[in-house]
Amino acid sequence: MNIQWYPGHMTRAKRKLEEQLAWVDIVMELGDARLPLSSRNPLLKQLLGNKLRLLLLNKSDLADKKRIDQWLVKLGKEGPVLAISSMTNVGVKKIVPLLEELMTDKRERLAARGVRGRPIRVMVVGIPNIGKSTLINQLTGGSQAKTGNKPGVTRGNQWIRIHDKVELLDTPGMLWPKFDDPEVGRKLAVTGAVRDEVFDQEELAQWLLAWLKQNYPLELQSFYKLGENETDLEGIGRRRGCLVSGGRIDTFKAAQIFLREFRSGKIAKVTMD
Template sequence: MAINWFPGHMVKTKREIKENLKLVDAVIEIRDARIPKASANPDIDALCKDKPRVIILNKSDLTDTASTRKWIDYLSNENVKTIALNSLKGDGIRSIKPALDELLKEKHERQRRKGLVKIITRVMVVGIPNVGKSTFINKMAKNNIAKTGDRPGVTKSKQWIKTSIGIELMDTPGVLWPKFEDEDVALNLAFTGAIKDEIMDIEELALKLVERLQVHYPENLKTRYKIENLGETPLETLDLIAKKRGCIVSGGEINYNRIAVILLDEFRGGKIGNITLEIPD
């Protein structure tokens, strides 16, 4: 399943990130906690490697908690703090400032020795589309300054956002990279909505999702769709789900487009249960 998507504005955004890094003290990278590997843009990793960084595993309320803990341990080091977050409710938001203060401890001490009393930490917020950057910024700022949407590509331009805790945030549009060489990475991005459904074969995508869940989270499928036994193949399981949801057209044929939309929507909304699609290597 070949997936390529690299809108022109993303080339511009990559250039702007590189140019604006000198203006900030640290970087906050937002990732999707369900796919911490796939939602890590390697271009961002390369661009920001010399900056202290906080990695936010957003939408952690939708994940398998044990897997999220493994990712926190795996991604953290002396220059990187990793935090699980639910931006919608604000769970974990109070950990952001202490994490930044710890990363910037030496710099802040130098500033105090020079007589600076009020220290403002300037941070660039980066991430791929649809990981919840705008929701995170709105929660930090406690208002709706940044535009939000449930589709990738809503945030278009750079803007500075002030908070009440001495942190100023530079927003950037979501950036993907031009070619996905790993099919699992591409599929995980598509499953979670980081790639627009409009350019996808969503029927094939839904079938691929069933194939994945049937192996790793079979009980979630059984419980959500009230199926006693899954099919021997992903297609048979998808047919069972479709029949349970009444996605049948005249003549008893399956309406695959309709069940694909339902399945993907329910997965993305966490209705199939707490699921993590990747674990650390």
């Protein structure tokens, strides 16, 4: 299965991002803690250049803590990184102090030119459905940004004031034109960054089942209360009552349920990279 998804609004988002980079002090990049590498847009490295950057691995409540701790050490060698959960608010209070720390040298340069008291201007970037809007709502204490449980909710850039210290520029979720590694596309699809309509959900569910059997077999069997040889779409469909006429299993419906339960972290806390 070769999954690709790059709708027209992402081309416009890339162009807009390039135009607005000059306005911001820091870029706050959101990645998925389940995909510390696969969820990071490779175009950003080229686009951002030497711009100050803070990497936030969101959805840490859905990730394998041991693996995430290892990734934090590795990625921390490249620059500041923090594991957070915009849904549970874990780590969110550390963000503004980190932004202020990153901004120290630039503030001194601005002060030397007579510019004092200006809020830190932060651009928020990331792939679709990564939780940018939910994070902004946590930071502002309200519903300043639109949220949704599907990719592509934010279509236009908008400035949002957190408080007197920080202004955020929200941007639409952006993928890249081609996933060179097919497995990256599959990982992005199973975690919800790609619209379900653009791929075969049964085929993807079969791939995810095989991946979980190899990496988290006990958690998978325990959740569905199925033996090793019974843990397939038929077995899951039987457990979830996905029956059609003649007592057959609706494997498409079983695949949809399986993907939904995986994405919510019910089956296991996983890190796929």
